[in-house]
Amino acid sequence: MDFRKAKYHMTDFSDALTFRSGVTVRNRLMMSPMTTVQSFWDGSLTRDEIDYYTERAEGLGAVITGAANVSDLGKGWNGELSIAHDSMIPGLSKLARGIQSQGAKAITQIFHAGRMTHSEVLRGHQIVSASDVAALRDDAETPRPLTVEEIHQIVADFGEATRRAIQAGFDGVELHGANTYLLQQFFSPHSNRRTDEYGNQSLENRSRFIFEVIDAVFAAVKKYATRPFLVGYRISPEEFETPGIRFADTLWLVRKLSETNLDYIHLSSNNYDRVARDPEYKEYPILHYVHEAVGSTPLVGVGGVRTRKDVEKVLEDTELVAVGQQLLYDPRWAVKLEKGLDDTMVTGSFKDLTEVSGFSHPLHDFQAGRFTDTVLS
């Protein structure tokens, strides 16, 4: 029998969902994590950011904030949110309340950038990663391999970041294991050439850091949460580098992740319909194979969602839909979808919209840079 038909009862975007943790979202729409590039120099929140998220939260089941670094050496870019110090809690709490005031659950994405940063962003400190292999990009610096002690410290930092998210009043955290940052760097045979228990060419060893982080995060939830608090995990499907993560490795990881208590797995992609590069997995879109692998863990799909039809297409293979750029340009998009005001949704290419968006300079330049990168790669 066709797996799609067997597993997939058609989900309507307006259906509520209660996760394993007990957190309930009122519908299946999430704001995809997008950095605003508007935090202060130390990563504390600006009023502009709180307004930005609050303005977009109405009509959504949940808002996932842009990536927040769990420690100072984990900062990826200037203007990024930080959750690395207790001094951030008052600002983070205003953000959580702003999002929740619109009826959406507030989730913060926590991460460590690893080698995907610059010493200039780290105030002169050398960048760090699993091994001393530079990323394949023009301006990449060579990282310093983390010691085992430092790895243990970063694991603990993820736990501490989770405690801060709980104390700030968030409903959950999403672990950013995608988009080539540190969690992915440990799993990748390109960035991880270690010969110890965190590497050594085996999938088990390369995923050790990931599962230690997950354990630390759940330990913090157990210790500090006084109400349901969810934990999601974001992954990328495959890498272009050789050696690199292949789609079969990702499916292996997804199966292992689905054996934990994670509330959801979020597949990062620029196109929800994307098909794997691996010739063995070309019959269906990536999302379909991942949906098969997640078992009963809800899956979040993302990438290029702009219309009702897109939402329906994604929900053929997932339980939830994340929306990024459409919400960036069309803050009331979810409300329009809910009310049937599809005709008023913002259309036009994101590249053109960026030029007339009126975004702050950092966000404008960040977004414009993404199109340049895409064109070049």
Ligand SMILES: Cc1cc2nc3c(=O)[nH]c(=O)nc-3n(C[C@H](O)[C@H](O)[C@H](O)COP(=O)(O)O)c2cc1C
């Ligand atoms: C301005 C901008 C910032 C982003 N920042 C993050 C981020 O902090 N964390 C992350 O996981 N993905 C980030 N992304 C990727 C989005 O979450 C999303 O996966 C991607 O844009 C594809 O979805 P879309 O076509 O709906 O925009 C960002 C994307 C944009 C456009």
